[in-house]
Amino acid sequence: MKKLMNYAIYSNEKLSIDGLDVFYVGVENILPNKKGIKPSSFVPKTGKYTKFEKYDILLGNIGPYLKKIWLADKSGLASPDVLVIKPLESRFGKYIYANLLNDSFFQYAMLGVKGSILPRCDKNHIMNYSIPDVENKEKIGDFIYFINKKIELNNKINDNLEKQTKLLYDYWFTQFDFPDENGNPYKSSGGEMVFNEELKRYIPKGWSIETLLNNTISRIIKPGVNIFKEKTYFATADINNKEISSGNKVLYQNRESRANMQPIKSSVWFAKMKNSVKHLFITDNMDFMINEGILSTGFCGLECEKISFEYISSFITSPYFEMAKDILSHGATQEAVNNNDLNFINILIPDHRTLLNFHKITKTIYEQITENICSNRKLIELRDYLLPLLLNGQVTIED
Structure with a gap:
């Protein structure tokens, strides 16, 4: 030594x-x-x-x-x-x-x-x-370096995929140039626009304005978890933007009171605290979160319709939502929003055809993003498990 x-x-x-x-x-x-x-x-x-x-x-x-x-x-x-x-x-x-x-x-x-x-x-x-x-210093270093490079690569892929979804969201739902029935950009091709008094702007005909609290394509997830023996608890601190740490194992009987939100399929989550940009997109391939995880009440969850999941995910990660959330946040010590505050955040509700098309185009993108997030979590667990074993000689690296 x-x-x-x-x-x-x-x-x-x-x-x-x-x-x-x-x-x-x-x-x-x-x-x-x-x-x-x-x-x-x-x-x-x-x-x-x-x-x-x-x-x-x-x-x-x-x-x-x-x-x-x-x-x-x-x-x-x-x-x-x-x-x-x-x-x-x-x-x-x-x-x-x-x-x-x-x-x-x-x-x-x-x-x-x-x-x-x-x-x-x-x-x-x-x-x-x-x-x-130890004798195999360079092998150990190369092994850990390889794992970290794979993690970095997955993060870069996700950054690019997220940029794609943001561009699509902006093009379709801010500029309103989603493909019309003939495949042409709606607004630029003369698609009919209707003035909306609430937004004080024109929106596509057939679209409506609802609130994040009360809308036809998602529902607020209430606190509460089913009885379990042991699960992994993810506090808000365990989520960094969209990356998920290992969390902490808890028993149902002795878990802290905040460990009381149940992740479900096709749900979108965000941190309620002001200036806290933390998002979770629970797709079907996130078994570890759906079956083995619970979340903090510091998160708010939205259960989405199957075809609205990608749209709600894109909305929650938009600058408009984070700005609105921060403006509405309140509290004496830690400012945050509650469910009632979401009634003051407007959300555009597209027509069914546009929502369905956006779902079809972006579904595989979001699945790849969450697949990479899950892969990174496993790689980090593997790295942190093997590292002390490699350093003390309990595990060796073969050629």
Whole structure:
């Protein structure tokens, strides 16, 4: 057994970002729960920042419990709130990353934090973390790297699929250029539009306006679960946008009061809290959620008609819905919407033919999205299960 300091050092090389077109990583765009990174919404124009290279490990310095970590696949500059751990030998970068990906590392890091409001890592404490001195370091690193790359690929595929559904939704239900009976764009081809007093705008003839609380294509799911022996409870914190973590096993008798919502087929869920963008689409292939899961009452669920599921899903992920939800949120400590507030969120109800056609076109897209979400969940479970076994030699990787 060795220490991290035997395998790596902190990068102290600073480069000026002035005038450079450089890849920048701040602590805010390293995703929690070991999910990698997202594009940075802020890139500074001036100042000196820590240089990192491919196979360096970037660790969020604020709140180790957030588990913000990324194995760099390119070079760039990092903010002061990101620790750049540089392998002494780049070929061991993946192996070091595999060790730091282990939950035991983040538990260890929390033991040495400084500060209570914004706990920061103790750099010396981090460097004293124990790293097994095994023979097959590169194999272990490559194996974990392969799993993570598969997870990243699924996420990229889902990003592209979601962009497709958003474009279709906008084209059909915002611009009203859905295909008419002749396959031509409805509004652009002169389709009849009728002025709606409630919306103060024109909508296609035969369409109507209802509310999210009371409409003909979905229904609010009430709290309550059937008696069970053991299930997996997913709190709102277990959902990151559309990604699902492992949750926690609970018994019916001792579950917390919030563990009281039952996921069902063709249901769409969103977090009720203000500024909390969390969505779940329960398709037929999500058996683990339907048969083995329960959700927090921090979610609101909509049971959809078979042909309206994709339309409701697209509506819930639209900017209009999130804006309306945030405006209607209220509360003394934590602002959120309740079911009655949904009576003030209008939703367009298309004619049956248009709704059916949208369902037919997007059904396979949503099934692929949820299939990738389920696949990632299994990959993460496999990775987190095998990782400690690989590191302590209980499991080996054959050629």
